[in-house]
Amino acid sequence: MNAEVGTRNAEQRGETLPPRDLRQRTKAFALAIVRLVDALPRGRAADVIGRQLLRAGTSVAANYRSARRARSRKEFLAKMGIVEEESDESSFWLELLLEAGLVTSSRTSELRDEAEQLVAITIVHVVGGAGGAGASSFRREKFVPKGGPDGGDGGPGGSVYVRADPNLATLLDYRYRTHWKAERGQHGKGKNMTGKTGKDLYLPVPPGTEVHNADADTMLGEVLSPGDTLLVAHGGRGGRGNARFATATHQSPREWEPGEYGDERNVELVLKLIADVGLLGEPNAGKSTLLSVISAARPRIADYPFTTLEPHLGVVGLSDGRSLVVADIPGIIEGAHAGKGLGLRFLQHVERTRMLAVLVPVDSPDPQATYELLRREAALYSADLAAKPHVVVLTKLDLSHPASRIPTIRAHAGAPVVAISAVTGEGLPELLETLWQSLPVRAATSPVPTPSAGPRRTSE
Numbered sequence: 001m002n003a004e005v006g007t008r009n010a011e012q013r014g015e016t017l018p019p020r021d022l023r024q025r026t027k028a029f030a031l032a033i034v035r036l037v038d039a040l041p042r043g044r045a046a047d048v049i050g051r052q053l054l055r056a057g058t059s060v061a062a063n064y065r066s067a068r069r070a071r072s073r074k075e076f077l078a079k080m081g082i083v084e085e086e087s088d089e090s091s092f093w094l095e096l097l098l099e100a101g102l103v104t105s106s107r108t109s110e111l112r113d114e115a116e117q118l119v120a121i122t123i124v125h126v127v128g129g130a131g132g133a134g135a136s137s138f139r140r141e142k143f144v145p146k147g148g149p150d151g152g153d154g155g156p157g158g159s160v161y162v163r164a165d166p167n168l169a170t171l172l173d174y175r176y177r178t179h180w181k182a183e184r185g186q187h188g189k190g191k192n193m194t195g196k197t198g199k200d201l202y203l204p205v206p207p208g209t210e211v212h213n214a215d216a217d218t219m220l221g222e223v224l225s226p227g228d229t230l231l232v233a234h235g236g237r238g239g240r241g242n243a244r245f246a247t248a249t250h251q252s253p254r255e256w257e258p259g260e261y262g263d264e265r266n267v268e269l270v271l272k273l274i275a276d277v278g279l280l281g282e283p284n285a286g287k288s289t290l291l292s293v294i295s296a297a298r299p300r301i302a303d304y305p306f307t308t309l310e311p312h313l314g315v316v317g318l319s320d321g322r323s324l325v326v327a328d329i330p331g332i333i334e335g336a337h338a339g340k341g342l343g344l345r346f347l348q349h350v351e352r353t354r355m356l357a358v359l360v361p362v363d364s365p366d367p368q369a370t371y372e373l374l375r376r377e378a379a380l381y382s383a384d385l386a387a388k389p390h391v392v393v394l395t396k397l398d399l400s401h402p403a404s405r406i407p408t409i410r411a412h413a414g415a416p417v418v419a420i421s422a423v424t425g426e427g428l429p430e431l432l433e434t435l436w437q438s439l440p441v442r443a444a445t446s447p448v449p450t451p452s453a454g455p456r457r458t459s460e
Helices: 002-012 022-038 044-068 073-099 105-119 287-294 343-350 367-381 428-438
Strands: 122-127 160-164 179-181 201-205 209-213 218-223 228-233 264-271 277-281 312-317 323-328 355-361 390-395 417-419
Touching (some): 022 044, 022 073, 022 105, 073 105, 122 228, 160 209, 160 218, 218 228, 228 264, 277 287, 287 312, 287 323, 287 428, 323 428, 355 367, 390 428, 417 428
Parallel strands (some): 122 179, 160 201, 277 323, 277 355, 355 390, 390 417
Antiparallel strands (some): 122 264, 160 228, 209 218, 209 264, 312 323
16 A cells, blocks of 8 residues: 555656666576677687676575565565675676676676666665553452453554654664564553554655666655655554444443554665755766865876766855755766667666756867767656756866867856866856856755754655
8 A cells, every 4th residue: 555655656746757666677687698608709718707797696596586576574675685795706806807808898888887787786674563452351340240341452563654854964874773663552441441553663864866676677656855854665454442442232241352563674774865966077077176175075087988986965155145056977878878888877866856057168179069978868768857956167277278269158047158177277156156046945954954854754
């Protein structure tokens, strides 16, 4: 029932729910590994590495298939642990093939990306608390003959919720503890006393986390804002006491009901970062340098492609107490929407941003073609992503000759174009003000949530 509620909530927001069929993904991963190993050049090094890679890659699919047939949660989590270990080992052997010069980067990039995604799977087992049993009791009191049944109902079990916590940035805590169970309800007692309700269990996650039912490959919902709460496992109903069964013709019932078990399922947590502005550009377009200059974030900066291997967030302070949250996303190359480079792994994070800053270096051979490429990759990945407002940022202005003409970009939908140099600081104040003015009407994300805003549940 809860899966239907979460799905209905997402559909009402006009969102599409992507399939989460890990069985097909792991099977396709294993098949791609088999084909890669089969195409390796013959030699001792290739044979040794290929044999290890083949074992690890095929083990990923085999163990996930075995996990889906597990008869207990302990067996399921054990098999998923093997899937994670073998995915990590596959990534290692793919990297070794590349360093040994046996394959090219283009042939292994997609497989390495998929292996890292499989390693990053966060699956937890959640159990709603069981309801307490009803009591079978009869009133025994002085001067009250034949007092009748007075067995109380059992208390309902606690439910398990996922709640967005702005103080968290990763799902690392759930890699070490994978089993979470809410408190059970207390049994009913005599004198028509209902058992105590079990305490609800709240699992804190970073804002922007999607929650999927790993057993049914369906999306339960998502928590976007601090305090958002999503029900993932409902507590069991408490059983009825014998007082509930009394009728005019059955005045001394001894029947009672046991409590119901709570929902039990495996839940996959998927984190998608939330930011006001996403920096979109090719490798070495100056995204990390820009973020390090305008905020306190310290992403890795170097003079080779794909320096940034994971997203970075930075809070940018403006005048009058205004602030922006900016996300530095790893470089996008042609074919990123199909998983090339680091494409699919990080384009999902750009989905959460309210607007895009498309970075085009002034020393690019064809700045207009670079801009069109980035727009095309965004559109092929998601039409909603391409429809977001954007600002074109011409970077590395310090590399152009003072007498040379700044490239002209024909931006879509009249998007503003700003030329900057993150090294000299030229154009940065204008850029930040343009980003602020171009944001959608809603106020920019605040780094500190409003204390008065109470928890808001996205499904009931």
